[in-house]
Amino acid sequence: MxxxxxxxxxxxxxxxxxxxxxxxxxxxxxxxxxxxxxxxxxxxGPIVPAENASPLITLNKRVYSPNDTMELTIVNSGKTNLTTGYAFKLYRLENGTWKEVPLNLMFIEIAVIIEPGKSWEQRINLKDLNLEPGHYRIEKTVVVTDPANEVSMGIKAWAEFEVRG
Structure with missing residues (x-):
């Protein structure tokens, strides 16, 4: 059997x-x-048309002190909803290579939906990250779902900034 x-x-x-x-x-x-x-x-076949996948991350400043609060904004200039969350990765430029900065943080898992033409803001207290002076990149995953064929694609959206002082 x-x-x-x-x-x-x-x-x-x-x-x-x-x-x-x-x-x-x-x-x-x-x-x-x-x-x-x-x-x-x-x-x-096309997974997600390029015109539907256009998340943009902006920061309120280009240069921060280690004790500043960063205001990160994701702008949805596309034609479909974007989904993201509070989690992020941080990288530091060292000798021409981006090295991930270990974060001693826990993130709440909440899906944030950003409609076309709208934006979402996240405040990040840099004091909690204990950053040394240097050139950094903050990266978030943004999911784009094409409503026509219900296919989703994760996009890494990022912005660079300096820490001085």
Missing amino acids: KRAILMMLLVFGLVLAYQVLPTQNSLPEAGNRENGSINLNETL
Whole structure:
């Protein structure tokens, strides 16, 4: 009995793999490739149109002291809702490379929906981050959902700033 079930699962897996995995004939013609890569819009269709995916992060200042409060604003200039939250990542530029700054913070998990033409502001107390002087980048994940095909895509939106003093 166990062998029969195992054999049925194996056959089912092979049939499923045959149906799901692309074949060479399903890929675009070699003439449609640029630089040896495959255009995913040709194989999968557009995931989220570019005009729908336009989050913008702005900061109230370019230079902060370690004790300032940063005002981060996400502006939705696109045609569809954006979703984000309070979590963020922080990077410091060191020798030409962005290094993630460990944050000893906990973030509440609340989905913030930003409608087209609207914005959302988050206040961040830099004193809680214990930042040394330097060049930083704050990064947030913003999810764009295309209502036509109900496909979502996460976008990393960021802004750079300096800490002095």
